[in-house]
Amino acid sequence: MTYCVGVLVEDGLVMIADTRTNAGLDNISTYRKLHMFNTPGERVMMLASAGNLSMTQSVLSMLREGVDDIEGETPPKLEDAATMFKAAQLVGRAIRRVREIEQAGFEAANLRMEVSFLFGGQIGDEPMRLFMIYSAGNFIECSREAPFLQIGEHKYGKPILDRAVTYETDLYDALKVGLVSMDSTMRSNLGVGLPIDIAVQRRGALDLEVNHRIEAGESYFHDLRERWSAALRAAHRAIPRPPYGPQR
């Protein structure tokens, strides 16, 4: 499984991704799922992936080498896209191209061609944007009203985001809430696990402010998990008992 979340607030963009992959339940590995297309001073683009690992890796390679779906055209690369919208379109094209190449083999092996991506960043003076791109290559964009997007095992970590994140949330508070959301997911689904890759990009900065891997045992994240657990325990203890049943 995978869990990735992107949060686009007034001050910038946060991306968080776990690194656990599994081919069957008994073949678990660590793979980076948060990928950077970073030209400092010009553009920062981040792509987080979920779904079939061979497909997402092929999409990534193709975005770096050029998407060769149109004969006679110089295959366009992600790093050359003029706007974030055109870049998201190119990610979609790459997904469709990989599907085209792999489909017969996947069908023969009865495998599902499911992938999804979070794609966010900023190019020059263009607005900072965050997209979710589906298996079919189509995509949606997050909005001020719904300033986060998730891929993979998204349900366990959604309640805290629903409650705690708005467009006005501070950038590092958004990172913090994203990490709480990741913690909730890891507790309820062992298929999502450490290490966790995190990145923070301030709006207009055109470079990453944070690009860090949280390893198992790292004290801040360990402390966040402990504090969150303790606070939840205290929170439900502080709620009065239900008034139903025999009065005690």
Add this chain to the structure above:
Amino acid sequence: MTYCVGVLVEDGLVMIADTRTNAGLDNISTYRKLHMFNTPGERVMMLASAGNLSMTQSVLSMLREGVDDIEGETPPKLEDAATMFKAAQLVGRAIRRVREIEQAGFEAANLRMEVSFLFGGQIGDEPMRLFMIYSAGNFIECSREAPFLQIGEHKYGKPILDRAVTYETDLYDALKVGLVSMDSTMRSNLGVGLPIDIAVQRRGALDLEVNHRIEAGESYFHDLRERWSAALRAAHRAIPRPPYGPQR
């Protein structure tokens, strides 16, 4: 959608079920999903249902009237089952019987025959038990290590149960945490909604201690939702900001 949770702790059994059903997104109704088979002093059995409403209703009717899958046998009723295990087996038989009758029609209409049930209670001196019964009629039982079971839209409400419920949890604390779990689910999935049916059965009592419907606007549940929201906000605010990025 549906969300039902059953918690079996040392002191007894709690069952909670929402009441929202939808046939398509634009046809939303309220139906009871928590059903009682209650003979005070002799047995209390509770059945919560999720999935295709026509199937779950047929299963219920059949359990009351008798499961007529074996020719020549007097169709057995749930109320006559000698043990909770035999009763759970009978629920499974009823599911398979309804599948048998409906399958051709469902296939012709390209509908999925998906149902699931939580089934819990106590008969005489037998142990109190809680089962989850699947579409195929097979079932699992909850254990001391995992003292709750969920059906329907289960992921949003699982993190708080994972953290807060153990076998030693007080019966009414289990009800309270179950209601918090229901609240989290309702916030993240509008297909799960009020009113909520709740029931509490103390171990050995052979009657329901609580059998109540929480309607919209009921003050205890409203207060629980407000307190939980406020506590979560306070909880994530109290966690220090991440130490990554420029030190401020």
